[in-house]
Amino acid sequence: MATTETIDWRAEHDKFMAVAYERTLASAYAAFRKWPRRKRDDAVAEMVAKMWDQWARLLMRGQAPEPMIGPLIHWAKMWVRYDRKIGGRARGIDVYDYRAGMRRQQLSGQGKASPTDRSDPGNDWIDWGLSDGDDPAEMVAALDDMGLTWTAYAA
Numbered sequence: 001m002a003t004t005e006t007i008d009w010r011a012e013h014d015k016f017m018a019v020a021y022e023r024t025l026a027s028a029y030a031a032f033r034k035w036p037r038r039k040r041d042d043a044v045a046e047m048v049a050k051m052w053d054q055w056a057r058l059l060m061r062g063q064a065p066e067p068m069i070g071p072l073i074h075w076a077k078m079w080v081r082y083d084r085k086i087g088g089r090a091r092g093i094d095v096y097d098y099r100a101g102m103r104r105q106q107l108s109g110q111g112k113a114s115p116t117d118r119s120d121p122g123n124d125w126i127d128w129g130l131s132d133g134d135d136p137a138e139m140v141a142a143l144d145d146m147g148l149t150w151t152a153y154a155a
Contacts, residue, residue, distance in 0.1 A: 012056075028047040
């Protein structure tokens with residue numbers, strides 16, 4: 001495991017610029033070409049920065065980053081697209097959606113959101129049947145006949 005003192009950062013930066021920079025830049029422009037112009041330049045810059053970050057971390061662990069340029073570019077692209085905090089995107093996927101009145105969304109296996117509410121009968125994980133046969137409406141009616149409220153009874 002290499003330490004930061006034993007690594008010649010100038011030489012490693014020159015190697016990064018010679019080996020990976022142009023390929024990373026081309027991949028970033030291709031990946032974000034459909035993004036709005038106001039976000040595209042930031043996304044490209046963040047992808048290059050993330051690529052250098054991954055490169056430097058591999059060097060500090062004593063590994064050679066050159067054979068892994070393809071996967072490093074892929075994960076830098078995924079980081080910019082989904083995990084970055086800067087540039088207007090939240091770090092995690094937001095399951096509260098304005099189209100559903102800011103109610104929590106149920107996510108399918110593919111991550112597609114569908115509006116739902118916790119108390120929606122469509123939720124299969126809630127047992128909507130009465131397990132012991134008692135009817136809560138009858139309980140409230142009996143309490144009302146005795147002149148009690150549910151809160152007074154439960155306290």
